[in-house]
Amino acid sequence: MSEQKKSGSRFGSLNIKGLKEAPAGGNAVQRHVHGPGCNHEHSHDPDEVDGKTHVHTAACAHGHDHGHAHAHGEPHVHGASCSHGHDHGHDHHGHAHSQRVIRPPAHRPAEGGGSALQLDLEGTLPGETDDQGRFARLEAALESQHGITDVHLRRDAGHAEVCIHYQPSLVSxxxxxxxxxxTGAQVAARYLHHTWFVRGMDSADAAQVIEHAVSKMKGVLTASVAYASERLVIEYDKEELKLPDVEARVKSLGYGLEVPMAGHACSHHAHGGGLAPLLELPLVVISGVLLAAGFVVEHFALAPQLVATVLWALSMASGGFFAIRGSVQSIAQLRIDIETMMVVAALGAAVLGAWFEGAFLLFLFSAGHALEHRAMEKARRSIEALGQLRPEVARVRRGSEVVEVPVADVKRGERIVVRPGDRVPLDGVILEGKSSLDQAAITGESMPVARKPGDEVFSGTINCEAALEVEVTRLSSESVLARVVDMVAQAEAQKGKRQRFAQRLERTVAPLVMASAVVFPVVLVLTGTPMKEAVLRAVGLLVAASPCALAISTPSAVLSAVASAARGGVLIKGGIYLELLSGIRAIAFDKTGTLTVGRPRLLSTWAAPGVTREELLGTAAGVEALSAHPLAKAVVDGAAASRIAVPAGRDLEAIHGQGIRAKVGDDAVEVGSTALFAGEAIPEEVTAEVARLEAAGQTTMVVRRAGRYLGVLGVADTLRGGARQVVQALKEGGIERTVMLSGDNALVARSIAQQVGLDEAKAPLMPADKVTAVKELGRTHPVAMVGDGVNDAPALAAAAVGVAMGGAGSDAALETADVVLMSDDLAKLPFALELSKRATAVMKQNLVIALGVSAVLVVAAVLGLTRISQAVVLHEGSTLLVVFNGLRLLAFRPKTPASPPQPATGPQPAAG
Structure with missing residues (x-):
C-alpha cells in the first residue's frame, strides 16, 4: 500500500465539518457540501482499529472485514453505492489532501465576563501567523460587530487561535x-501576502533600510526583511497598493527585487546582485592599502602631514562607501541604525583631527561586513546546493523518440526516461523498470532504496542500477525537492523568541546610543574634560555600543542549523520550531507506521489436532486471495513464502464486521473473527488459542472448512528495526517521558510500548482523544508528537512541536508538521533534537558574546580606558566571532549513519 493511498483516507476523515483551507494569497474560506455532484472521496464515519482509519467512498469495492474494524464501537456508514463487503480495519484507497487540518471551535469563560470562543487561526485567516497586519484588520472588523467585546490571538493551546469574547445573550x-x-474570508481576499528575493543586501542594516522604507508605503500592512535568507515578505491591501510600486521603491534605494524561483534559495541572477558583491572586497582592500600608506607617510615623515591626511580621507571614502550610502538612506527615513552610528563616529574623529582612527574604524567595519556577507552566503549556498541537485533537462519519451526537454517545460503525465547514473529530474511514479535509488538528497538515507513499478521517485535522487520509465506527477516547481528548498530558505522568517529579542533590542539600542553620544560629551565638558577628549570618548562610545554582533547573532545560527538539518534529511520549518524542539522533554508517538512498519505480516499459524499447517494456510489463502485487503494479502504472502499450494476459491461473500465466506471446491469455507461463528459451539482449544494470540497483540482469524475447524491464524504489524534503540537514545538525550498514543486495543498497545521501552501506552484512542492526551501531557512537559502527518494531524498541531514521518512521500506531512523526517527513519529524531539543542546553545552564546563585549567596551569608553582603534578591533572581532560561531552548525552531522527501516525479527507483533 503506498503512502499516498494511506494518507489520503486517513486525512480525509479529519476535515472538520468540511471546512477547507483557502490557499495563501487570499481566497475565501468555504465550507464544502457533499452532494450528487461531488466527485472526490467522501469521508463517512471511519472504522478505527489499530490506529488506522478506513474511509469508505462511493467507488469503494474492496475486500472484507474479520471483525476488528469496530474495536471502539464506531458504526460504519456506507455510501450510496458502496458495494464492498467488509473490512479488516486498515486503510486503503483515497487521495492526500495537502492542507492543514482545521481544528474545531472551543469554548471557555471569558476573563472579563461572558464567554470566549476559540477558532483555529489557519481556518479563520489562512496563511496568517501573528497578530499584526491582516490579523489586525480581522480583529477590528469583528470587534465592530454587535455582541463581540474583544478579539485577540492566543497561543497557550500549542497553536494559534482567534479568541473572540462575546455576550451569549446578544449573539449565538x-x-x-x-x-x-x-469576515476572515473577506480579509483574506483583500489583504494578501507577497514574497520577493532581495538582491544587493550587503549587511543586516540594508535589510532594516528596506524594511523601514516599504513599511511606510500606503497599503502596506507589514513588511519584514530576513537578511539571512534575503527575503522581503509583505502583507498588503490589494486595493491600495500595486506590487510594481514596491519594486520601484526598493530600486530607488539601490536594491533589486525578484520573485523567487521555486526550489531556489538564491537569486537566479548573479547572487546578491547590485554593486555590493562586486565592489565590497576590492574597496576594503583599497581602503586598507590607503590606510597603511598614510600610516607609513606619517610615521617615517616621507611627506607633509597633509598627504597622510588625504590618504586617510580617501581610505575613509573607500572603506565607508556602502556604509555612507546606507546611512544617507537611513537619515532620509529619519531613522538611526548601525551604519549611521559608524559613519557619525568616523566623521567625528576626522573633524577632531583623528583621521587615522576614523579611517581605521570604517576600514575594519567594512572588512567585517564583507567577511560577514561572504560567511552568510556560504550558508545560503549550502541550501541552494540542494536545489542544484535537480537536473536542468529531462529525457522525455514522445512517441517512439526520447528527446531532451527543460524540466520546467515537462507536463504532468508525460513519461521520462532515467538512465543508470542519472539524477531523477522530476517527481513521478515508476511505470517500467526496477532499480535502486540513492535518496540521500531528500531523505538523508545513507543506503540506496529498492524501487519497482508503482513506487514514487523524487527529483534529485540518483538512479543506481537499471533504466526506469517514470510518469511525471508533479511539475518542477511542485517537486518535493523544490518545496524543501523553499521551506528551508524561508525558515528564518519564522522567528523564535531569541531572534525576536535580538531584533527588538537592536532597534531600541541604536537610537539610545546615538542620543547618549550627544549627551555624554556635553556632560564631560561641563565636568571639566577638554572638548577634544570628550568628543573622542563619545566616538568610542558609539563604536562600543553599536549592536552589530547582536543583529547577526541569531540569523547566522538559525540559517546554518536549518541547512544542516535539511542535508541530514530533517526539515525544520523555522527558527521558532528550532528553539521549541530544544526544549522538548516529552514525546508522544503514534504506533502504526511510526513505531511499527505499517504492513501486516502473518506471524502465527495454529493448526487444530489432525490438521496440517499446509491444509490450514492453503485453505485460508484460497479465499483470502479473492480480497485485495492488506490483512488478506498478509495471509496470501505467508502461504507463498512457505511455498504452500493454494487452491482456487470462488463465490466470495463478505459479512461486514465478522469475516468472509467462500467456496474451495465444493466445501464451504469461513474465515473471520469468533463473531462470525456466534451462536455455534467453537472448540475450547480454538478459543484458547485465539485468546493467547490476541494477548500477544495479534489480530486473529479462525478458519473453518466444511464445518470442521482447521485452526487459527495470527496477523500483526512488526516493529521498526532500531525503534527501541531510538527511544533509548532519546532518553539519554534528556527526554523525560515517552508515551504511545494508539487507536489499537489497550492490550496490544501495552505490549508494543513494553517492547520499545516507552514509559506509557494510552489506548484505544480516536484522533480527538489523541489531541486531549497531548494537551494533558503538555501541562507537565513541553511535548512533541511524532506521527505520519496525516491521521495524526490534529495531535501534531496540538503539540508544542509536531514531527511527521516520511515527508518525502506525503504532501500532508510537509504541510502539517513543524518538523518533518523526510524518510521513514526514526533515527533522524535524536539527530534533530541534538541539533536543536546545539543551535539554541549557539544562539545563547552569540547573545552573550554580543551583549558582553558591548557592555565591556561601553564601560571602557565611558571611563576613557580604551582608544577608538582598540574599540573598533574588539567590536568587529565580536561580530565576526558570532557569525563564524553560527556557521559551525553547518558541519553538524548525525552521530551514526541513518539506516532504512527494517521489520524486526522474532515474535514482535504490533497488530494493525
Whole structure:
C-alpha cells in the first residue's frame, strides 16, 4: 500500500465539518457540501482499529472485514453505492489532501465576563501567523460587530487561535462562527501576502533600510526583511497598493527585487546582485592599502602631514562607501541604525583631527561586513546546493523518440526516461523498470532504496542500477525537492523568541546610543574634560555600543542549523520550531507506521489436532486471495513464502464486521473473527488459542472448512528495526517521558510500548482523544508528537512541536508538521533534537558574546580606558566571532549513519 493511498483516507476523515483551507494569497474560506455532484472521496464515519482509519467512498469495492474494524464501537456508514463487503480495519484507497487540518471551535469563560470562543487561526485567516497586519484588520472588523467585546490571538493551546469574547445573550455561537468565517474570508481576499528575493543586501542594516522604507508605503500592512535568507515578505491591501510600486521603491534605494524561483534559495541572477558583491572586497582592500600608506607617510615623515591626511580621507571614502550610502538612506527615513552610528563616529574623529582612527574604524567595519556577507552566503549556498541537485533537462519519451526537454517545460503525465547514473529530474511514479535509488538528497538515507513499478521517485535522487520509465506527477516547481528548498530558505522568517529579542533590542539600542553620544560629551565638558577628549570618548562610545554582533547573532545560527538539518534529511520549518524542539522533554508517538512498519505480516499459524499447517494456510489463502485487503494479502504472502499450494476459491461473500465466506471446491469455507461463528459451539482449544494470540497483540482469524475447524491464524504489524534503540537514545538525550498514543486495543498497545521501552501506552484512542492526551501531557512537559502527518494531524498541531514521518512521500506531512523526517527513519529524531539543542546553545552564546563585549567596551569608553582603534578591533572581532560561531552548525552531522527501516525479527507483533 503506498503512502499516498494511506494518507489520503486517513486525512480525509479529519476535515472538520468540511471546512477547507483557502490557499495563501487570499481566497475565501468555504465550507464544502457533499452532494450528487461531488466527485472526490467522501469521508463517512471511519472504522478505527489499530490506529488506522478506513474511509469508505462511493467507488469503494474492496475486500472484507474479520471483525476488528469496530474495536471502539464506531458504526460504519456506507455510501450510496458502496458495494464492498467488509473490512479488516486498515486503510486503503483515497487521495492526500495537502492542507492543514482545521481544528474545531472551543469554548471557555471569558476573563472579563461572558464567554470566549476559540477558532483555529489557519481556518479563520489562512496563511496568517501573528497578530499584526491582516490579523489586525480581522480583529477590528469583528470587534465592530454587535455582541463581540474583544478579539485577540492566543497561543497557550500549542497553536494559534482567534479568541473572540462575546455576550451569549446578544449573539449565538453558530452566528459567531459564520460571522468569523465570512469576515476572515473577506480579509483574506483583500489583504494578501507577497514574497520577493532581495538582491544587493550587503549587511543586516540594508535589510532594516528596506524594511523601514516599504513599511511606510500606503497599503502596506507589514513588511519584514530576513537578511539571512534575503527575503522581503509583505502583507498588503490589494486595493491600495500595486506590487510594481514596491519594486520601484526598493530600486530607488539601490536594491533589486525578484520573485523567487521555486526550489531556489538564491537569486537566479548573479547572487546578491547590485554593486555590493562586486565592489565590497576590492574597496576594503583599497581602503586598507590607503590606510597603511598614510600610516607609513606619517610615521617615517616621507611627506607633509597633509598627504597622510588625504590618504586617510580617501581610505575613509573607500572603506565607508556602502556604509555612507546606507546611512544617507537611513537619515532620509529619519531613522538611526548601525551604519549611521559608524559613519557619525568616523566623521567625528576626522573633524577632531583623528583621521587615522576614523579611517581605521570604517576600514575594519567594512572588512567585517564583507567577511560577514561572504560567511552568510556560504550558508545560503549550502541550501541552494540542494536545489542544484535537480537536473536542468529531462529525457522525455514522445512517441517512439526520447528527446531532451527543460524540466520546467515537462507536463504532468508525460513519461521520462532515467538512465543508470542519472539524477531523477522530476517527481513521478515508476511505470517500467526496477532499480535502486540513492535518496540521500531528500531523505538523508545513507543506503540506496529498492524501487519497482508503482513506487514514487523524487527529483534529485540518483538512479543506481537499471533504466526506469517514470510518469511525471508533479511539475518542477511542485517537486518535493523544490518545496524543501523553499521551506528551508524561508525558515528564518519564522522567528523564535531569541531572534525576536535580538531584533527588538537592536532597534531600541541604536537610537539610545546615538542620543547618549550627544549627551555624554556635553556632560564631560561641563565636568571639566577638554572638548577634544570628550568628543573622542563619545566616538568610542558609539563604536562600543553599536549592536552589530547582536543583529547577526541569531540569523547566522538559525540559517546554518536549518541547512544542516535539511542535508541530514530533517526539515525544520523555522527558527521558532528550532528553539521549541530544544526544549522538548516529552514525546508522544503514534504506533502504526511510526513505531511499527505499517504492513501486516502473518506471524502465527495454529493448526487444530489432525490438521496440517499446509491444509490450514492453503485453505485460508484460497479465499483470502479473492480480497485485495492488506490483512488478506498478509495471509496470501505467508502461504507463498512457505511455498504452500493454494487452491482456487470462488463465490466470495463478505459479512461486514465478522469475516468472509467462500467456496474451495465444493466445501464451504469461513474465515473471520469468533463473531462470525456466534451462536455455534467453537472448540475450547480454538478459543484458547485465539485468546493467547490476541494477548500477544495479534489480530486473529479462525478458519473453518466444511464445518470442521482447521485452526487459527495470527496477523500483526512488526516493529521498526532500531525503534527501541531510538527511544533509548532519546532518553539519554534528556527526554523525560515517552508515551504511545494508539487507536489499537489497550492490550496490544501495552505490549508494543513494553517492547520499545516507552514509559506509557494510552489506548484505544480516536484522533480527538489523541489531541486531549497531548494537551494533558503538555501541562507537565513541553511535548512533541511524532506521527505520519496525516491521521495524526490534529495531535501534531496540538503539540508544542509536531514531527511527521516520511515527508518525502506525503504532501500532508510537509504541510502539517513543524518538523518533518523526510524518510521513514526514526533515527533522524535524536539527530534533530541534538541539533536543536546545539543551535539554541549557539544562539545563547552569540547573545552573550554580543551583549558582553558591548557592555565591556561601553564601560571602557565611558571611563576613557580604551582608544577608538582598540574599540573598533574588539567590536568587529565580536561580530565576526558570532557569525563564524553560527556557521559551525553547518558541519553538524548525525552521530551514526541513518539506516532504512527494517521489520524486526522474532515474535514482535504490533497488530494493525
Amino acid at each position: 455561537v453558530s452566528k459567531l462562527v459564520t460571522l468569523a468565517q465570512k
